[in-house]
Each structure stands twice: as C-alpha cells, then as structure tokens.
Amino acid sequence: MSLYELLGTLEIGFVFGLVALGAFLTFRVLDFPDLTVEGSFPLGAAVCAALIVTAGWNPWLATAAAAVVGFSAGWVTALLNVRFNILHILAGILVAISLYSINLRIMSGPNKPLLGVETMFSDFEGFGLPGYMINPIILGVAIVIVLALVNVFLNTGYGMAMRAAGANPAMAEANGINVGRMKLYGVGLANGLTALAGALFAQIFGAADAYMGIGVIIVGLASVIVGTSLLPSRTILQATIACVFGAILYRFAVALALNADFLGLRASDVQMVTAILVMLALIAQHSGANFKRLFKPAIDK
Amino acid sequence: MIELRDVHVTFNPKTPLETRALRGIDLTVPEGQFLTVIGSNGAGKSTALNVLAGLAPVERGSVRLQGEDVTSWPVHRRARLISRVFQDPKMGTCEDLTIMENFALAHGRTEPKGFRLAIDRSMRSRIAERLEVLGLGLENRLGDKVGLLSGGQRQAVSLLMATTGETRVLLLDEHTAALDPKTAEFVLELTRTIVERLKLTAVMVTHSMAQALSTGERTIMFHRGKIIFDSSGAERASMGVEDLLHLFKKTQGEELSDDSLLLD
Numbered sequence: 001m002s003l004y005e006l007l008g009t010l011e012i013g014f015v016f017g018l019v020a021l022g023a024f025l026t027f028r029v030l031d032f033p034d035l036t037v038e039g040s041f042p043l044g045a046a047v048c049a050a051l052i053v054t055a056g057w058n059p060w061l062a063t064a065a066a067a068v069v070g071f072s073a074g075w076v077t078a079l080l081n082v083r084f085n086i087l088h089i090l091a092g093i094l095v096a097i098s099l100y101s102i103n104l105r106i107m108s109g110p111n112k113p114l115l116g117v118e119t120m121f122s123d124f125e126g127f128g129l130p131g132y133m134i135n136p137i138i139l140g141v142a143i144v145i146v147l148a149l150v151n152v153f154l155n156t157g158y159g160m161a162m163r164a165a166g167a168n169p170a171m172a173e174a175n176g177i178n179v180g181r182m183k184l185y186g187v188g189l190a191n192g193l194t195a196l197a198g199a200l201f202a203q204i205f206g207a208a209d210a211y212m213g214i215g216v217i218i219v220g221l222a223s224v225i226v227g228t229s230l231l232p233s234r235t236i237l238q239a240t241i242a243c244v245f246g247a248i249l250y251r252f253a254v255a256l257a258l259n260a261d262f263l264g265l266r267a268s269d270v271q272m273v274t275a276i277l278v279m280l281a282l283i284a285q286h287s288g289a290n291f292k293r294l295f296k297p298a299i300d301k
Numbered sequence: 302m303i304e305l306r307d308v309h310v311t312f313n314p315k316t317p318l319e320t321r322a323l324r325g326i327d328l329t330v331p332e333g334q335f336l337t338v339i340g341s342n343g344a345g346k347s348t349a350l351n352v353l354a355g356l357a358p359v360e361r362g363s364v365r366l367q368g369e370d371v372t373s374w375p376v377h378r379r380a381r382l383i384s385r386v387f388q389d390p391k392m393g394t395c396e397d398l399t400i401m402e403n404f405a406l407a408h409g410r411t412e413p414k415g416f417r418l419a420i421d422r423s424m425r426s427r428i429a430e431r432l433e434v435l436g437l438g439l440e441n442r443l444g445d446k447v448g449l450l451s452g453g454q455r456q457a458v459s460l461l462m463a464t465t466g467e468t469r470v471l472l473l474d475e476h477t478a479a480l481d482p483k484t485a486e487f488v489l490e491l492t493r494t495i496v497e498r499l500k501l502t503a504v505m506v507t508h509s510m511a512q513a514l515s516t517g518e519r520t521i522m523f524h525r526g527k528i529i530f531d532s533s534g535a536e537r538a539s540m541g542v543e544d545l546l547h548l549f550k551k552t553q554g555e556e557l558s559d560d561s562l563l564l565d
C-alpha cells in the first residue's frame with residue numbers, strides 16, 4: 001500500500017467515522033435500528049453540492065445546511081415510529097426510499113459534479129502540502145472535535161436522558177423523560193452526522209451521486225461492531241473512540257481486500273466483502289464459544 | 302395527596318377479551334399517609350397503581366395528584382409529582398449506566414439539567430452520603446454499572462432514587478416480591494424509614510396480608526375491580542391476617558381462592 005493509498009483510506013475512514021458515531025447513537029444508545037442513513041448520506045451530499053454549484057453558497061454554510069437537512073430526515077423517521085407506531089426499521093426504509101427520489105430532485109439528475117468550484121477543502125490549499133496530505137489532517141481534526149462534542153452531549157442532562165430512553169424506556173418515563181422526544185432528537189442527530197459525512201464525501205470526491213448511499217448502513221454498523229468488539233467499550237468515551245477506530249479499520253480491511261488480487265476480488269465485490277465482514281464480526285462477538293465449536297468434532301458436543 | 306373519583310378502567314373494550322379491571326374506584330389518600338393495598342390476582346390493585354402512574358387508560362373518572370387534575374397527563378409529565386419503585390429490580394434502574402448516572406437521572410426528574418452536565422461534584426458527595434446509610438458499601442462503587450449489583454441492592458438503589466428530589470407521592474408496586482425474605486425485610490424496613498422521615502404520601506401494593514397490616518397506617522383491599530375493605534387506626538391495629546380473611550368471607554360470601562394471599 002502506497003502513502004497515497006494509505007492517506008486516502010484514512011481520509012475516507014475519518015469521514016465514515018461520522019457515520020459510525022451516528023450508528024452508535026441509534027443502534028447502541030437509543031436501541032433504534034435506523035436505516036434512514038442509506039438516504040441521508042446521499043441527501044447530505046446532494047444538498048451540499050446543489051447549494052454550492054446551483055445556489056452559489058459558501059461551502060461551509062452548504063455543509064452545515066446539509067447536516068441540518070439530514071437531521072430533519074432522521075426526525076421524520078423517528079416521527080413515523082413514535083407518533084404513528086410504524087416499526088422503526090420499516091420507517092427508516094420508507095424515508096430512505098423517498099429520499100432517493102428527493103435526491104434526484106435536489107440534484108436535478110442522478111449526480112452533481114463539484115468540479116471547478118470552491119469546496120471546504122479549497123480553503124486549506126496553499127499550506128504547502130498537497131490535498132491528499134492535508135485533507136486527512138483536516139478530517140482527523142474534525143472527527144476529534146465531533147467525537148468530543150458527542151461525548152460532552154451524552155454526559156449532559158439531555159444526553160443522560162437519551163441513554164436511559166434507549167436502555168430502559170419504562171424507567172426513563174418514570175423519571176420524567178419524554179422517550180418519544182429523545183428518539184426524535186437522537187435519530188435526527190445521527191442522521192445529521194451521516195449527512196455531514198455525505199457532504200464531506202462529495203467535496204472530497206468532487207461529485208454527489210444518487211447511488212452513493214448504498215451500503216452506508218452496513219458501513220456504520222460494521223464500524224460499531226468491529227470497533228467495539230476489538231477495543232474496550234465500557235464507558236461512552238471508550239465506545240465512541242472504538243466506533244471511529246472501527247470505521248478506519250473497516251476501510252483498511254476493504255482496501256486490503258480489494259488490493260488482494262490473489263483472492264480474485266474486484267471493485268464490484270465491495271458490498272459482498274462488507275457484508276461478510278459484518279457477519280463474521282457478529283458471529284464472533286455473540287458466540288465466541290460457538291465459533292470454536294464449529295470446528296470441533298461433533299462427538300465433543 | 303391523591304384523589305381518585307369514580308375511576309373506571311376497561312381493557313380491550315368491545316372485544317371478546319373485554320376485562321373491566323376497575324369498576325368505579327373512589328379513593329382519597331391525604332398528604333403524608335402511608336397506604337397499603339392488597340387483593341388477589343386480577344383484583345385491580347396493580348391497575349389502580351398504573352392509573353396513578355399514567356400507564357393505564359382511564360375510561361371514566363378523574364385522577365388528581367397534589368391538587369392537580371392529571372387524568373390526561375402522560376407518564377413522564379406525572380413524574381414531576383410522583384415517583385415509583387417497580388416489582389422487577391431490573392425495571393427501576395438502568396443497568397447499562399453507573400450508579401452515579403442513575404442517580405443523575407433520578408435528579409433530572411424534578412430538576413432537569415438540560416444541556417448542563419448531568420453530574421456535578423456536589424451531587425457526587427451527597428449521593429455517596431445517602432448510599433452510606435444503607436451499609437452495603439455502595440458509596441465506594443459509584444462508578445460501577447448497576448447491572449453488576451444484586452437484586453436487593455438494585456431495589457435499595459431504586460428506592461433511594463425514587464426519593465431523590467421534591468416528589469411528595471411514592472408508588473411501590475410489590476417492590477419486595479422478587480427478593481428473598483431477608484432482603485425483602487431489609488428493603489421494607491428501609492421503605493418505612495424513608496417514608497416516615499420524608500413524610501411522603503405512599504401507596505404500597507403487596508401480596509402479603511401480614512406485610513400490608515404491619516406497614517403504613519391504612520390498608521385497603523381490592524376485589525373484582527372494587528375496594529371492598531378500608532381500615533385504619535385502632536380497628537386496623539387490632540387486626541390480624543385471620544380477621545382480614547374472615548371479613549373478606551363475610552363481605553363477599555365466598556372463600557378467598559388465591560393461596561398467595563395466605564402466605565406469611
């Protein structure tokens with residue numbers, strides 16, 4: 001792996017660290033399996049690209065707007081679940097599907113190139129370092145800041161309430177916590193982070209694409225599962241660090257798998273590689289003992 | 302102060318499974334009174350408690366707490382006025398959170414912290430002080446997850462959490478039923494002490510007639526969705542489990558079938 005590839009992988013790893021933090025909020029903190037992210041990731045990219053290219057917005061503002069729009073997508077999913085009692089997974093799928101059409105509208109087409117326009121990363125040119133070196137640094141700093149903010153939030157009154165709402169809803173209600181509202185904020189926040197990741201991703205790669213959301217849910221989930229099963233995750237700080245670490249590790253695993261010509265893998269195999277990685281992590285996590293038993297002779301059972 | 306006026310609760314109305322859980326309950330619990338509630342399975346005692354907590358849908362009638370009509374209030378809004386200890390020790394605390402964080406949640410019930418940090422230094426020492434009284438050594442384990450505690454320890458913590466802050470009404474839903482006899486007695490004694498010291502209005506549902514008569518200052522009995530017996534003062538003081546059974550037979554003209562009520 002060359003330095004260029006290494007930094008590129010790190011760069012994407014940091015971006016998907018945001019997705020991983022979102023997945024941590026929904027899957028682990030709120031116990032709300034949220035599939036909206038499949039739509040909110042490209043939504044963030046689309047909103048950001050359309051605002052920069054079509055509306056001529058400042059890229060920083062456009063990125064912030066993308067996060068806000070992502071928040072509202074998550075809000076809608078949680079609302080379908082909380083107010084209208086639609087199963088959480090189904091609510092997420094419904095919103096993600098409709099976002100596909102909405103994204104096509106926003107971009108007035110299947111994609112929106114960002115070539116030749118100012119992006120957030122243009123502001124950091126001229127520090128004497130090429131983009132492929134400076135971008136990972138900026139994104140690394142960004143992810144540390146977001147990580148810190150998420151940690152502070154989860155230790156505030158609202159954050160504690162959100163954790164209780166996910167861990168023990170009946171107890172949370174009895175302690176005056178509006179569990180439904182916590183879901184609205186939490187799923188919104190997770191999708192805000194995911195849309196932010198989408199906006200950054202589009203600016204790095206110079207285009208927003210309607211199909212770029214495929215598999216995002218698995219990436220987020222894989223990062224959380226791989227990270228928290230490899231690193232200690234007893235406290236919130238440890239768990240959030242583990243998630244970001246998981247996202248980076250996951251990108252490296254994918255990069256290595258795709259570079260492994262001897263395995264006969266192609267770029268188009270990436271989704272399958274992803275799914276298999278997650279399956280293995282889940283099996284290993286839930287049944288360390290069973291995993292070994294698979295390889296034992298039947299007579300031992 | 303608790304006031305129930307002609308409360309009716311029907312589960313699965315207009316279906317073959319229709320169950321009339323409460324059929325016109327009138328009950329006033331004055332400020333500072335410790336009421337115990339008994340009744341066989343399905344008599345309506347837990348439903349009555351759920352009506353107070355906001356978990357059971359009231360078909361007709363009204364619920365007032367501390368002078369406020371709370372009939373249409375959701376559970377989390379009532380939490381400002383009432384606190385609750387559940388039967389299942391796992392229900393009253395959050396096992397993924399530390400002891401400290403659980404207390405911070407209980408604190409948020411009456412004094413929400415919003416975007417300020419949920420735990421501050423003064424809270425830590427105050428909680429350690431309160432835990433020390435239990436004599437369980439929990440004051441040194443503030444950073445431990447509650448999931449690591451035993452059922453009895455968790456129930457004791459639940460009780461302390463429920464009596465954090467300004468709440469005046471305490472609901473106890475068979476909170477010693479899942480514990481072994483020795484731990485149950487410990488938690489019950491703790492309950493008596495706390496309720497007396499804080500002069501709380503308390504409602505304790507129990508399966509044990511002996512416990513109902515020996516705790517608090519007034520006892521009521523539910524049967525088929527109605528209050529069939531209400532005793533306090535000298536009459537109650539001179540009463541034993543036998544008298545209670547006799548009275549039940551007389552008023553209802555039938556043998557009490559639920560064996561669980563006869564235990565201890």
